[in-house]
Amino acid sequence: MAEKAKLYYFDGRGLMESIRWLLTVAGVEFEEVFLKTREQYEQLLKDGALMFQQVPLVEIDGMKLIQTRAILNYIAAKYNLYGKDLKERVMIDMYVEGIRDLMELIAKHPFLPPEEKDSNTNLIQTKAVDRYFPVYEKALDQSGGGYLVGSQLSKADVQVFEVVLMVEEKFPSILSNFPQLQAFQTRMRSVPAIQKFLQPGSQRKPQPDDNYVKTVREVLRF
Numbered sequence: 379m380a381e382k383a384k385l386y387y388f389d390g391r392g393l394m395e396s397i398r399w400l401l402t403v404a405g406v407e408f409e410e411v412f413l414k415t416r417e418q419y420e421q422l423l424k425d426g427a428l429m430f431q432q433v434p435l436v437e438i439d440g441m442k443l444i445q446t447r448a449i450l451n452y453i454a455a456k457y458n459l460y461g462k463d464l465k466e467r468v469m470i471d472m473y474v475e476g477i478r479d480l481m482e483l484i485a486k487h488p489f490l491p492p493e494e495k496d497s498n499t500n501l502i503q504t505k506a507v508d509r510y511f512p513v514y515e516k517a518l519d520q521s522g523g524g525y526l527v528g529s530q531l532s533k534a535d536v537q538v539f540e541v542v543l544m545v546e547e548k549f550p551s552i553l554s555n556f557p558q559l560q561a562f563q564t565r566m567r568s569v570p571a572i573q574k575f576l577q578p579g580s581q582r583k584p585q586p587d588d589n590y591v592k593t594v595r596e597v598l599r600f
Contacts, residue, residue: 383408386422386435388597390590391583392485393446394434398582399540400450400533402575404457406438410581419597450474454533461528469527473517473534477541480510484544488586489594499548506545511556514538518558524565531569539566547585 383401387394389412401408413419413433422428427435429444436443439456443449454460454470461467483502490498517526526534542563545552553560566572575582 382406384437385410386413386427386437387433388413388590388594389583390586390594392434392586392594395583396481396537396540397434397436397446397449397453399536399575400453400459402581403531403536403569403571404453404459405571406453406457408581413597414593416597416599450533450537459531459533459536461532462530466528466532470532470534473514473526474537476510476513477534477538480505480545481537481541484541484548488591502545503549503552506549506552507555511542511553511559514562515556515558518562524562535562535566539563539572 383406385394385397385408387410389410398408411418419433422433422435423431427442432444434444434446434449436449438452443452451460461470480502483498483505487495487498487502514526518524521527523529525531526538539562542553542559553563567576574580
């Protein structure tokens with residue numbers, strides 16, 4: 379039996395959540411070490427585990443991997459979630475990098491000063507509706523196979539689905555004018571691993587709260 383991957387991060391979404399999603403879809407079991415104190419973080423630094431003094435950190439296949447994109451690419455390539463050739467791979471990367479821009483707006487939101495949150499919320503909605511969702515709506519319409527790229531599930535599908543769910547948490551009716559994305563979401567929810575991950579008690583993390591923000595600030599000192 380393969381050894382479980384081990385994830386070092388905070389008990390919240392942040393940069394690790396996409397990794398949790400992709401590992402889940404790949405069928406890779408993982409355990410988590412939650413950073414709760416500055417001392418834990420400093421011990422990782424002392425041990426030389428954090429190449430650039432940053433988390434996430436993932437131990438997998440005898441390696442200690444850092445940098446979110448590198449980790450996601452490794453998982454996708456190993457578990458056949460990265461297209462069948464270079465042309466599909468570059469399209470997957472384009473779609474992922476696009477949705478990452480929207481994801482970053484969402485991820486930084488809990489850390490903003492109160493007076494900036496309303497404008498950031500409006501920005502998330504505007505960019506989702508005007509810039510990002512139309513791209514994925516068109517891609518799904520043209521693909522004809524239910525996936526963003528090619529004829530099989532890829533990390534692009536997983537990450538777009540993850541972000542769509544996060545945006546819906548803030549704006550429940552935001553997909554009303556995007557029928558292809560609605561159908562895509564229904565298909566993704568039917569994937570057995572995703573069905574399980576969406577159930578209460580899974581390793582999926584809830585929306586960040588004040589305690590999560592406080593812990594991150596204390597551990598990283600910012």
